Amino acid sequence: MSEMPAAGRPLRRRVITEEVHEGPARATAYVCEAASCLSAQSHDVTVRLGERAAEAGLTDVAVKRVGCIGLCAAGPLVEIAETGQLFERVRPDDVEPVVGALKRVKPGDARRPQGPFFEKQVRVATENFGRVDPESLDDYLAAGGYEALRRVLSEMTSTEVRDGITGSGLRGRGGAGYPTGLKWTTVAKAQGAQKYVICNADEGDPGAFMDRSVLESDPYRILEGMAIAAFAVHATEGYIYCRAEYPLAVARLRTAIRLAQRAGYLGAGIMDTSFTFDVQIRLGAGAFVCGEETALIASVEGRRGTPRPRPPYPAVQGLWDCPTLINNVETFASVPAIVRRGPGWYAAIGAGKSRGTKVFALAGRVVNTGLVEVPMGMALREIIFDIGGGIIDGRPFKAVQTGGPSGGCIPAEHLDKPVTYESLIELGSFMGSGGMIVMDDTSCMVDVAKYFQDFCRDESCGKCTPCRVGTTQLWMLLDLITRGEATLADLAQLERLAGIVQRMSLCGLGQGAPNPIFSTLRYFRDEYLAHIVEKRCPAGVCAISQPAEVMA
Amino acid sequence: MTTVYTLTIDGRDVAGSEGQTVMEVAEENGIAIPGLCHLEGVHDRGACRLCMVEIAGSPKLAAACMTTIAEGMEVTAHSEQLLEYRRAVTEMMFMERNHVCAVCVANNHCELQDTAAALGLTHFDLPRISPKVDIDASHRLFAIDHNRCILCLRCVRVCDEIEGAHTWDIMHRGLETRVQTDMGIPWGESTTCTSCGKCVQVCPTGALFEKGRPVAGGSKTKRPFLPWLKVVQEERGL
Ligand SMILES: Cc1cc2nc3c(=O)[nH]c(=O)nc-3n(C[C@H](O)[C@H](O)[C@H](O)COP(=O)(O)O)c2cc1C
Ligand code: SF4
Ligand code: SF4
Ligand code: FES
Numbered sequence: 079m080s081e082m083p084a085a086g087r088p089l090r091r092r093v094i095t096e097e098v099h100e101g102p103a104r105a106t107a108y109v110c111e112a113a114s115c116l117s118a119q120s121h122d123v124t125v126r127l128g129e130r131a132a133e134a135g136l137t138d139v140a141v142k143r144v145g146c147i148g149l150c151a152a153g154p155l156v157e158i159a160e161t162g163q164l165f166e167r168v169r170p171d172d173v174e175p176v177v178g179a180l181k182r183v184k185p186g187d188a189r190r191p192q193g194p195f196f197e198k199q200v201r202v203a204t205e206n207f208g209r210v211d212p213e214s215l216d217d218y219l220a221a222g223g224y225e226a227l228r229r230v231l232s233e234m235t236s237t238e239v240r241d242g243i244t245g246s247g248l249r250g251r252g253g254a255g256y257p258t259g260l261k262w263t264t265v266a267k268a269q270g271a272q273k274y275v276i277c278n279a280d281e282g283d284p285g286a287f288m289d290r291s292v293l294e295s296d297p298y299r300i301l302e303g304m305a306i307a308a309f310a311v312h313a314t315e316g317y318i319y320c321r322a323e324y325p326l327a328v329a330r331l332r333t334a335i336r337l338a339q340r341a342g343y344l345g346a347g348i349m350d351t352s353f354t355f356d357v358q359i360r361l362g363a364g365a366f367v368c369g370e371e372t373a374l375i376a377s378v379e380g381r382r383g384t385p386r387p388r389p390p391y392p393a394v395q396g397l398w399d400c401p402t403l404i405n406n407v408e409t410f411a412s413v414p415a416i417v418r419r420g421p422g423w424y425a426a427i428g429a430g431k432s433r434g435t436k437v438f439a440l441a442g443r444v445v446n447t448g449l450v451e452v453p454m455g456m457a458l459r460e461i462i463f464d465i466g467g468g469i470i471d472g473r474p475f476k477a478v479q480t481g482g483p484s485g486g487c488i489p490a491e492h493l494d495k496p497v498t499y500e501s502l503i504e505l506g507s508f509m510g511s512g513g514m515i516v517m518d519d520t521s522c523m524v525d526v527a528k529y530f531q532d533f534c535r536d537e538s539c540g541k542c543t544p545c546r547v548g549t550t551q552l553w554m555l556l557d558l559i560t561r562g563e564a565t566l567a568d569l570a571q572l573e574r575l576a577g578i579v580q581r582m583s584l585c586g587l588g589q590g591a592p593n594p595i596f597s598t599l600r601y602f603r604d605e606y607l608a609h610i611v612e613k614r615c616p617a618g619v620c621a622i623s624q625p626a627e628v629m630a
Numbered sequence: 631m632t633t634v635y636t637l638t639i640d641g642r643d644v645a646g647s648e649g650q651t652v653m654e655v656a657e658e659n660g661i662a663i664p665g666l667c668h669l670e671g672v673h674d675r676g677a678c679r680l681c682m683v684e685i686a687g688s689p690k691l692a693a694a695c696m697t698t699i700a701e702g703m704e705v706t707a708h709s710e711q712l713l714e715y716r717r718a719v720t721e722m723m724f725m726e727r728n729h730v731c732a733v734c735v736a737n738n739h740c741e742l743q744d745t746a747a748a749l750g751l752t753h754f755d756l757p758r759i760s761p762k763v764d765i766d767a768s769h770r771l772f773a774i775d776h777n778r779c780i781l782c783l784r785c786v787r788v789c790d791e792i793e794g795a796h797t798w799d800i801m802h803r804g805l806e807t808r809v810q811t812d813m814g815i816p817w818g819e820s821t822t823c824t825s826c827g828k829c830v831q832v833c834p835t836g837a838l839f840e841k842g843r844p845v846a847g848g849s850k851t852k853r854p855f856l857p858w859l860k861v862v863q864e865e866r867g868l
Binding site for chain 1: 723
């Protein structure tokens with residue numbers, strides 16, 4: 079991966095904050111050192127900025143490495159903490175504008191408005207993004223870190239913690255939106271002396287990087303969220319299952335675990351109480367299906383990572399047959415804030431049965447690609463046009479794909495629908511983990527469906543027949559359509575087979591695989607028909623060779 | 631004392647003891663539910679998906695071989711829709727690799743064939759995948775023709791759970807999935823295989839066969855030793 083070499087270095091280097099100033103700084107430059115900016119040499123920017131500031135005789139400024147600032151496509155990003163001034167695409171050999179800005183900061187300077195990309199967001203899971211040094215425990219503590227765990231351990235019973243999470247209305251951010259409080263209660267009540275907490279950090283949806291950003295930008299938060307959960311469900315051991323393709327996230331987690339253990343936030347007798355909880359990391363080897371909870375458990379146990387039918391659910395019979403709580407990274411990341419600020423505060427954000435905020439990875443043909451966190455219930459239009467800045471080159475919006483390979487494509491006529499678990503399902507899509515791929519008129523919807531089908535057939539674990547064979551057959555039928563060689567009978571076959579794969583497959587991968595087909599058929603059937611009947615791809619994407627004139 | 635539950639399967643009142651699966655209770659009561667990965671005596675894995683049934687109150691279908699019975703459960707094991715689904719899944723098994731029955735040792739003694747016949751699968755409409763796959767005839771007595779393997783993993787389980795050799799396992803994923811011997815070496819070079827032949831006996835198709843058998847010369851559907859698997863297991867207290 080391109081970020082590998084860049085990711086390797088900064089971990090060994092100290093933050094250079096202290097080298098530049100003594101005492102509180104008059105001005106601070108935040109340099110994003112999450113994977114995306116790092117791969118664009120943002121660490122060199124940090125070093126160079128420090129050097130240049132020193133050379134310029136600025137003794138009262140600081141340069142600080144922080145986590146994801148959000149506008150990933152415009153990286154490397156540098157923000158002046160006091161004024162909010164944002165520098166995009168900063169090159170290590172051209173940091174003078176930032177140095178100049180640092181010079182000009184005066185005490186009492188007000189933060190300037192940063193535009194809708196930042197101002198329309200509500201940051202909960204990502205509240206420390208772009209503010210704390212991801213590897214510094216002190217920084218995390220200074221930002222209110224571990225206040226929640228302290229309160230839990232000193233003032234609350236496990237029942238109160240669970241009730242609080244239930245009252246907040248938090249639902250699983252890994253895809254299906256299962257009520258988190260209910261899951262915690264099931265695990266707490268399940269029979270068994272040994273219980274486990276697992277953080278699902280296998281994030282495999284194409285284009286999704288919400289969880290990676292959280293792990294890279296605020297790793298202590300996951301450890302705190304997991305510790306609170308462990309207390310609530312009476313677990314003493316935890317695992318973080320992180321995909322090996324995220325080396326920076328893994329490295330930062332390792333650092334965070336080591337420092338948290340040393341400072342008594344993990345291990346035996348946490349915060350001088352009798353509560354014991356420790357965390358280990360397990361690396362996923364790149365199979366999408368290992369994000370499915372039963373496959374993930376098999377993989378942690380050292381077996382082949384394939385799903386098994388549920389019930390029994392992991393909450394009752396999970397890791398080594400013990401009751402196991404599995405939650406997503408973002409779910410755990412929301413927990414400390416909920417405890418610290420109160421369930422009522424969290425429940426007041428959102429719409430309907432979808433409370434709180436959701437992090438999305440905006441990608442595709444949108445101006446501001448990057449990471450955003452918005453209140454549940456925000457309209458798609460607001461996310462794509464106000465926060466996302468609309469479509470590149472002002473082209474017409476065609477559809478937004480949400481929910482990854484189990485999701486669907488939502489057309490322009492539904493842009494004003496709110497983003498909630500329920501409304502997305504009603505629209506034939508899915509919340510999923512939070513990928514949002516924006517498409518304009520240059521996308522062919524049959525081709526999009528084929529892309530996701532190709533993904534699913536490639537990632538099928540091969541255990542059950544309908545998914546192993548059916549996803550490939552669906553792909554073959556879609557391929558036939560995009561080549562202009564399909565008949566209307568093939569289209570009927572596609573729809574029939576999609577229904578069978580959905581109903582007969584063992585796990586969510588196969589059951590969800592037909593969704594992109596269903597949703598594109600629902601909104602863009604005319605495009606399918608154009609390929610089949612007129613032998614024409616309306617978006618001009620598919621290479622359909624025109625049949626030669628048949629001579630009689 | 632085991633608890634006895636009463637339930638209905640296709641509207642018939644039946645009874646079974648706690649811990650039994652829908653598949654077992656159906657079988658005891660003469661209700662045939664198709665299934666090719668299920669094999670009495672080894673663990674079920676719910677993978678072929680032929681035994682999917684409807685359970686009242688649940689929107690999802692459930693694998694009969696993996697679903698334990700409960701008091702008052704209402705199971706629909708046969709319906710027009712289930713028949714269509716099962717036909718399609720059986721068709722997928724035929725379309726996945728190369729099943730040329732006429733030249734197969736298992737012709738007329740094949741559980742895949744029998745399943746297709748019982749379901750009334752008369753023709754194929756789904757796309758044929760048929761990749762080129764291997765045959766391993768390196769073993770002294772047996773051979774495997776991957777063209778006919780439906781990945782039921784009966785061989786893997788019987789070898790591990792009954793024979794205790796664990797010669798068989800699986801490798802790769804999706805359509806590339808293959809059963810393999812000893813970490814992917816030729817069967818004939820396996821140091822763990824005891825040549826007991828149990829895998830050959832339980833294979834539902836002509837994938838695993840004894841060398842030297844003429845076409846259609848198999849005798850797999852009558853496996854006198856199969857009932858023993860169960861007995862052996864029970865005696866071992868498994
Ligand atoms: C094929 C498949 C892949 C999945 N991948 C992930 C994943 O990468 N991360 C994740 O958190 N959940 C994933 N899930 C969902 C998990 O099975 C599980 O529901 C989730 O981790 C529960 O956490 P939550 O309640 O906090 O959402 C996946 C599910 C399926 C079926
Ligand atoms: S649905 Fe696909 S991924 Fe899930 S168990 Fe079946 S083959 Fe494996
Ligand atoms: S070789 Fe036979 S028993 Fe083994 S998985 Fe294939 S079909 Fe099943
Ligand atoms: S017999 Fe139940 S899934 Fe194969």
